[in-house]
Amino acid sequence: MTTTSTLTDGILYITLTGDLIGSPDTQQLLHSVNEHLGDAVTNCAVDLSAIRYINSTGIGVLVSLLTKFRSRGGELVLINPADHPKKMLALTKLNNIFTVTADQAAARQQLAPAAS
Structure with missing residues (x-):
């Protein structure tokens, strides 16, 4: 899995590519997020x-990230999950917990009121 992240207007955008299956990559993702949390x-x-x-490990990472942001008074949204992640979110009923948006613009619109 590869991870790229950008910080724009106080929102951390993370793009994941490949398989989210628990490995050193997921630890790197969590470390990267923790560094940005230090930036408020x-x-x-x-x-x-x-x-x-x-x-299930990948799902756990997403839940962990959601918990990190919500515990700080913020929010995490998922952008356009591909077929398999979408099915896994539905199967685990986490699609009722996570906010899912179609694209980055919709995510920004969803998070902007929370950032204000």
């Missing part, structure tokens, strides 16, 4: 459109 970032959007496969 409270809102995050995670683009899952290029994730081919996600397992």
Whole structure:
């Protein structure tokens, strides 16, 4: 899995590519997010459109990220999950917990009121 992140207008945007299955990559993702939390970032959007496969460890990472941001008074949204992640979110009923948006613009609109 590869991870890219950008910080724009107080929102951390993370794009994930490959398989979200627990490995040193997920630890790197969590470390990267923790570094940004030190910058007082409270809102995050995670683009899952290029994730081919996600397992229970990957789901756990997403839940962990959601918890981190909500505990700081912020929010995390998922952007356009690919088919497999979307099915896993529905199967685990986490689609009722996570906010899912179609694209980055919709994510920004969702998070902007929370950032104000």
